[in-house]
Amino acid sequence: MPETGWAGPGGRLSGLGVSQGRAAGPLVRMAGPPSLPAPRPVADPEAEAATAVKALEAVTADLNRRAAAARTGGGGEAAEILEALAMIADDPMLREEAETRARGGADAAHALEAAFNGHRDALAALGGYLAERAADLDDLKHRAVAAALGLPMPGLPDPGHPYVLVAGDLSPADTAGLGPDVLALVTERGGPTSHTAILARARGLPAVVACPAVADVPDGTIVGVDGASGEIALGLTPEQAAEVMERDRAERARLAAATGPGRTADGHPVRLLANIGSAADLRPGAEGVGLFRTEFLFLDRKQPPSPEEQTAAYAEVFERAEGPVIVRTLDAGTDKPLPFLGLPEEPNPALGVRGLRVDRLLPGVLDAQLAAIAEAARATGADVRVMAPMVTTPAEAAGFVRRARAAGIAQVGVMVEVPAAALRAAELLREVDFLSIGTNDLAQYTFAADRQHPALADLLDPRQPALLGLIEACAAAGREAGKPVGVCGEAAGDPAVAPLLVGLGVTSLSMAPSCVPLVREALAGLTLEECRELAREALA
Numbered sequence: 071m072p073e074t075g076w077a078g079p080g081g082r083l084s085g086l087g088v089s090q091g092r093a094a095g096p097l098v099r100m101a102g103p104p105s106l107p108a109p110r111p112v113a114d115p116e117a118e119a120a121t122a123v124k125a126l127e128a129v130t131a132d133l134n135r136r137a138a139a140a141r142t143g144g145g146g147e148a149a150e151i152l153e154a155l156a157m158i159a160d161d162p163m164l165r166e167e168a169e170t171r172a173r174g175g176a177d178a179a180h181a182l183e184a185a186f187n188g189h190r191d192a193l194a195a196l197g198g199y200l201a202e203r204a205a206d207l208d209d210l211k212h213r214a215v216a217a218a219l220g221l222p223m224p225g226l227p228d229p230g231h232p233y234v235l236v237a238g239d240l241s242p243a244d245t246a247g248l249g250p251d252v253l254a255l256v257t258e259r260g261g262p263t264s265h266t267a268i269l270a271r272a273r274g275l276p277a278v279v280a281c282p283a284v285a286d287v288p289d290g291t292i293v294g295v296d297g298a299s300g301e302i303a304l305g306l307t308p309e310q311a312a313e314v315m316e317r318d319r320a321e322r323a324r325l326a327a328a329t330g331p332g333r334t335a336d337g338h339p340v341r342l343l344a345n346i347g348s349a350a351d352l353r354p355g356a357e358g359v360g361l362f363r364t365e366f367l368f369l370d371r372k373q374p375p376s377p378e379e380q381t382a383a384y385a386e387v388f389e390r391a392e393g394p395v396i397v398r399t400l401d402a403g404t405d406k407p408l409p410f411l412g413l414p415e416e417p418n419p420a421l422g423v424r425g426l427r428v429d430r431l432l433p434g435v436l437d438a439q440l441a442a443i444a445e446a447a448r449a450t451g452a453d454v455r456v457m458a459p460m461v462t463t464p465a466e467a468a469g470f471v472r473r474a475r476a477a478g479i480a481q482v483g484v485m486v487e488v489p490a491a492a493l494r495a496a497e498l499l500r501e502v503d504f505l506s507i508g509t510n511d512l513a514q515y516t517f518a519a520d521r522q523h524p525a526l527a528d529l530l531d532p533r534q535p536a537l538l539g540l541i542e543a544c545a546a547a548g549r550e551a552g553k554p555v556g557v558c559g560e561a562a563g564d565p566a567v568a569p570l571l572v573g574l575g576v577t578s579l580s581m582a583p584s585c586v587p588l589v590r591e592a593l594a595g596l597t598l599e600e601c602r603e604l605a606r607e608a609l610a
Contacts, residue, residue: 082302083287093276095292100227119168183215234293245266248269253315258284276297276318345359346363355587359391361558397443398457440456457506466484508558514530516537538570558581565591566592573606
């Protein structure tokens with residue numbers, strides 16, 4: 071890539087940069103879904119029903135195979151997403167609907183199409199995040215229809231060389247199955263907290279979303295992708311692409327070599343922690359775990375894991391992690407429906423029973439989890455703390471603290487994801503030992519903007535003054551109480567935003583492990599007063 075900037079001979083496109091780093095290579099577009107042929111007469115409805123069931127079984131088996139490969143390769147979070155999708159494809163209600171339509175005279179492909187569309191419409195009608203997840207059903211439908219037609223399932227290309235992957239959007243199954251030949255991701259749609267964005271950061275892949283103009287770029291064009299700025303350079307030469315890749319490798323090596331605790335240029339400490347879904351996501355470099363998402367242990371379960379299974383999974387993380395581990399109790403509901411809970415459908419799940427609110431209906435689930443966490447902590451001797459998601463009032467916080475301490479856990483906190491909690495941070499801190507701010511949901515609820523909606527990305531920008539004001543209020547309450555207040559949302563891993571958060575007074579930042587070196591360097595280049603000045607400017 072030319073020294074003067076990102077514009078190649080073919081010009082430049084802009085999207086939303088969601089995962090840091092630069093890469094360059096030939097553009098390869100992901101194949102679209104299979105074309106559904108015209109309906110055909112059915113001579114044997116039972117045979118068509120059997121074909122539809124076999125297609126669903128093939129999709130389930132393929133996803134489980136890919137999940138196993140992801141888990142073997144260390145992609146714990148990717149494996150859980152694939153397993154959850156396999157569970158959807160294996161849903162008895164979906165299978166029965168496809169069989170019924172086939173026995174009614176539809177050929178297998180059209181029976182599957184109709185069955186999936188019915189389920190999709192039901193999700194779309196719920197609105198919010200679940201409506202966004204309807205796209206996952208479309209991906210599964212395309213795979214099942216292809217299997218019924220005897221065609222290869224749509225999915226990731228395999229050109230036999232490294233490439234920049236371009237797609238309209240990427241399903242969780244596709245994103246989780248990315249191989250080592252994928253240099254970077256560019257999608258026409260998507261948002262800053264989509265599966266593409268989160269998994270790209272976890273993998274350390276540069277990624278740009280919400281770039282519709284990339285649809286017009288021919289396959290094979292050599293492009294450069296800047297995952298920080300969102301810029302895409304077109305028409306680079308092979309020599310320029312090689313130079314981009316070499317610079318990125320050198321930059322990553324330089325950042326990885328700078329180890330040690332997080333601190334500003336004048337020595338103010340800021341603990342840099344990791345967000346993980348399982349022990350497979352642990353990487354060296356972080357000072358502990360600031361967010362252990364325990365729901366990934368539950369996603370693919372039709373029955374809850376036994377106390378022994380839970381204890382073993384937690385103990386594996388506690389044994390391998392360096393530093394303290396903050397465990398988030400089950401964050402079920404809205405984007406993470408867990409079948410074994412049997413929660414009723416809701417017209418607006420994002421504003422319904424999710425996170426700690428599940429305890430109102432099923433208190434035994436939380437008690438069992440707290441007992442398993444406490445037992446794993448005792449067995450390993452690790453520094454283990456717990457926090458509850460979706461806490462709204464001081465009374466909820468006090469109730470959670472009582473339950474956690476009764477189980478034997480000494481350090482207990484809550485997440486601040488609801489504006490009401492941020493506005494009463496001082497009262498919360500009278501009950502708990504620490505606060506952790508989830509900026510993704512706090513932004514969503516503050517601005518009434520679905521966190522998955524690409525057209526609302528400006529409202530979800532963590533530099534919005536209203537959001538920063540809520541974070542500042544929490545940090546001020548923490549200083550007054552002498553208790554830590556951290557951030558574990560995606561904003562914590564952005565090297566352009568992390569200094570603002572430190573300037574507002576947060577004491578720790580938790581992020582995807584791949585983001586730790588960049589944030590460490592960003593903080594090391596600024597004094598605490600410079601961070602405070604940046605925060606004052608952003609608030610104004």
